[in-house]
Amino acid sequence: MAVGKAGSLASAIREYQARARRFWALEVIEVRQARGKAAAQVLRAEAVSIGARLRPGFARVAVTRGGDSYSSPELARWLGRLAEGPAPGVHFLVGGAFGLDEELMGACGRRLSLSPLTLPHDLARLLLVEQLYRAGTILGNRPYHKGPR
Secondary structure, X not given: OEEOOOOOOHHHHHHHXXXXXXXXXXXXXXXXXXXXXXXXXXXXXXXXXXHHHOOOOOEEEEEEEEEEOOOHHHHHHHHHHHHHOOOOOEEEEEOEOXXXXXXXXHOOOEEEOOOOOOOOHHHHHHHHHHHHHHHHHHXXXXXXXXXXX
């Protein structure tokens, strides 16, 4: 689930979404980017929009630079375990210009960092969906991933 629409990297994002769908039941949900002068007001409004779209029972992962870092094989193994577990799915939450609301992040079972750097929204979305595709290839023992498994 992402705040806002994909911009200049939209075609690359769509390409990796299509690739990731070979391995995962992937649905991309975009919520409207909130407007306002105060960051707290924007974050809260976006959190309400995201909260309205969250499915019960799904695991929740906040994508934030302050989250836990994983190697691609570690992320793949975690996704594999999650796919076999009781949760019917997982929501990866990608915030807007100000990130994600702290209360919303507190309701997530996990925080994932794609990089300690602040990333443009489109780049974060592209990295996430590429890693979902990569995880599928790792778990399926496909040749895309060249590093250790």
